[in-house]
Amino acid sequence: MANGVTSGCDFGREVEGPYVRAMLIAQKEVNDIPLTWYFLHEEPDRRHWSVNPSVMYLDREDGEAVVSIVSGCREFFFYESRRWEAATPEKVTEATDKYLTADGCTGRMAKLFGDKSCIVFHSHFQRLYGPEDRYGFMILEELLGRIDRVFGNRVIWMTPSELARYWATIKAYGVQAERSERQMRLRFSSPFACPDFTVKVVLSEKLGISRVTADGGKLPEVTSDSILVPNSWTQKDEEAFICFNLRKESRVETEF
Structure with a gap:
């Protein structure tokens, strides 16, 4: 099942509004999918701010959304590699440096990572593995190794549909807070369920959190020096970070 659309070249760019609505109608009629995504835009040179997905259509009441997944590279x-007569280790290294150098200091992905941006990159299959060569695939292979070595568990891999769901949920959810002396209760409402949804809670003062639950289930704490993992929480001074599986109606309780 195709839960999103890849736009050929600039197809639909000049009529993007009707194009977005047509995609949603087609997905609902054919696949019964009310939240879909598409590729059309790339921002390889944008500077000074993040390159993130864009929610192009959102209906909170009906639980429908269309998200544009924007490539930053x-x-x-x-x-x-298009003018190579042969691939050499030096050429592969130089080409991969455009994405990410071996030390992680420069390259487009290093810039996006430093800007706390989504890191989205793309290619066409025939440009990775052509009839006469596989130069693009060799660059991809080197790049994946560098991403693993440089970023490690500081990044997570997501499918376009997972990223679209997360971004639509960011724009659509609501929360109400109730505070008592020993507890804070957060009530979330969202037109979309979203696994591994992460929120930051800013406390008015530094209070030691002793327990966090999400929809009745206790979440384990990770130390402030560790990476937040699914269904966990951590605290850094007056800020608490909580990762949990968001339902359309969810409750998170924090005890001090």
């Missing part, structure tokens, strides 16, 4: 797999 140029297609270096192709543009760096």
Whole structure:
């Protein structure tokens, strides 16, 4: 089942509004999917702010959304290798550096990571593995190794549909807070359920949190030096970070 759409070249760019609505209608009629996504835009040169998905249509009451997944990188797999007569380790290294250098200091992905942006990159299959060569695939193979070594568990891999769901939920959810002397209760409402949803709670003063539950289930604490994992929480001074599986109606309780 295709839960999203890849737009050929600039298809639909000049009529993007009707194009977005047509995608949603088609997904609902054919696949019974009320939340969909599409590829059309890339921002390989944007600076000074993040390159993130855009929610192009949102209906909270009916629980419908269409999300534009924006690529933040140029297609270096192709543009760096298209004139190669043969692949050498030096050429593969130089091409991969456009995405991410081996030390992680420069390259487009290093910039996006530093800006706390989503890191989305793309390619066409024929540009990774052509009829005469597989130069693009060799660059991709080197790039994946660098991402693992440089970023490690500081990034998570997501499918386009997972990213679209997360971003639509960010824009659509609501929360009400109730505070007592020893407890804070957060009531979430959202048109979409979303696994591994993460929120930051800013406390008015530094209070030691002793227990966090989500929909009745206790969440384990991770130390402030560790990476937040699904269904867990951590505290840094007056800020608490909570990752949980958001339902359409969820309750998070924090005890001090």
